[in-house]
Every structure is written in structure tokens, then in C-alpha cells.
Amino acid sequence: MLRIYLPVLLLLGFVILNAVLILGIAHLTVRAQPTPVKSQAYESGIAPLGDARERVSVKFYLVAMLFIVFDIETVFMIPWGVQYRQLSCLVPMVADACPRGQLSFFGLGEMLMFATILIVGFIYVWKKGALTWD
Numbered sequence: 001m002l003r004i005y006l007p008v009l010l011l012l013g014f015v016i017l018n019a020v021l022i023l024g025i026a027h028l029t030v031r032a033q034p035t036p037v038k039s040q041a042y043e044s045g046i047a048p049l050g051d052a053r054e055r056v057s058v059k060f061y062l063v064a065m066l067f068i069v070f071d072i073e074t075v076f077m078i079p080w081g082v083q084y085r086q087l088s089c090l091v092p093m094v095a096d097a098c099p100r101g102q103l104s105f106f107g108l109g110e111m112l113m114f115a116t117i118l119i120v121g122f123i124y125v126w127k128k129g130a131l132t133w134d
Helices: 001-030 058-080 106-128
Strands: none
Touching: 058 106
8 A cells, every 4th residue: 555655655755855955945045134125015016005904895705716616627527538438438448448338428427417516506606796896
């Protein structure tokens, strides 16, 4: 079991070691010289306006949640697309092909059901007016 995860553990160890090494070298070589200008908030080259604790419209959060939902949909569709041929075969594939008479619509039906649920949710949000900005 450990043998299967050994490459992942080695990569994780390398990444952690690399991050610690880069941060350590930066800490040892760079001298901080804070100035009032450097300490000010900065975002996209625009001077900050107002207070950071302002109330934000609920629509902003709805759009953010929609983005996450559709992002998750994309993440789900990629492995589904890779495994589609295997999901649509009732028996194990032979020479990367499904034997005659062994096709099923399981793989397609699974994605259609998933997309239908997402489309119904999208229509609901659209009808509620979450996508219109005033």
C-alpha cells in the first residue's frame, strides 16, 4: 500500500522542503524597510475607497456560490469524459472496445441527471433575479 503512495509522498515532501527553503533564504537575505506608503492598502493600482468593513450585497455572494457550483461541475465533467467509454459498457472492455450488445446508457444518463439538476438550479437562481445587477 505504501508503495502506491510513495511517488505522491515524495512529491509532497519535495514541495514542502522547497517552500521552506525558499522562505528561509528570503528571510535571511531580504531586509524589510517599511515606509508609510508601503504599509498602505493597495489593490489593482487603485487607491482604497471607503472602509473595508462595508456591507456587500447578497447578490455578490450568490454569484460567488454560482461560480463555485459551476466550477465543481467542470471538475466533475473532466473525469467523467475520460471514463465515458468505460462507464457505458456493461462488461469490462476488451482491447479498448466494448463488446457488441454490451453498451449501456449509464455513463450518459449519469451526466444528464447531473446537468439537469444544475440547469434547474440555474433557472431557479435566474428567476429569483440573482444574476441581474441594479
